[in-house]
Amino acid sequence: MSDELSIGEVARRMDLKPSAIRFYESERLLDPTARRSGRRVYEESVCDRLAVIRLAQRAGFSIAEIRTLFRGFPRGATAATRWQSFVAEKRCELTKKVEELRGMLELLDFLQDCSCPDLDACGAEARKRACC
Amino acid sequence: MSDELSIGEVARRMDLKPSAIRFYESERLLDPTARRSGRRVYEESVCDRLAVIRLAQRAGFSIAEIRTLFRGFPRGATAATRWQSFVAEKRCELTKKVEELRGMLELLDFLQDCSCPDLDACGAEARKRACC
């Protein structure tokens, strides 16, 4: 009943390849991993971390940004402030992105309702919807 | 008052580089362009097309998918059906993506409210929010 997981087991659980996990470690998204006779051994908690990484990626964060998310900014007088403004900025980006997706969804709804074979067949009307 | 635009002018208006426009043409997202003494001349309408391309890209469509969007599937008995199911599938993907973005937004809201220096400082609570 040891709660130690091999890299393969973690990969299986999270539906990742081991190489991706090693890559995240090399990018310092994961803390340096404990080893047993050379092999990485993980605690279950690494799965939570990997889940956050996945979520952040799907939300459009780059590896570098996720590193910031986890490791924060260098400590210093204004560290908290910079952290806050990073989050605020990302929040803003995400909000904008959600709106863009809504726009595209509307366009797709339109396309699905009319039964044109393609976008050009719909002509100016679809474009108008897409552009505003 | 000619409504003919050079590639540079289109690029300037749409905030793109000329190379991107040539690339889209080579990928058949734009119809083969009229030439005058070797140079591409565009009508204003190309800007609409480029706007749709940008929107679709931001919504996560690949170049290949956008080509499908514009050019449709090969004509044939089931063309309309395949088109419909392509749009339906993409619609579904987009809806899912919007939900993911919402999840990340919630996480960021949480992070912004608590004033931790980083995600790990927030610990299990933030992760819990991120993972469900």
Add this chain to the structure above:
DNA sequence: GTAGTAGCTCAAGTTAACTTGAAGTCAAGG
């Protein structure tokens, strides 16, 4: 006529986020 600016093509380079391959290690099972 010549300098400058913008365009042309085609091949090669760029970046992110991984993946793949080669060459080697380690513990367990037969």
Add this chain to the structure above:
DNA sequence: CCTTGACTTCAAGTTAACTTGAGCTACTAC
């Protein structure tokens, strides 16, 4: 003892979406 399978490192390859560079053309201005 020897094979098997999962692991290790490190370098190089992959894909998408462009960009950049080289070498050339064509109009405009002086």
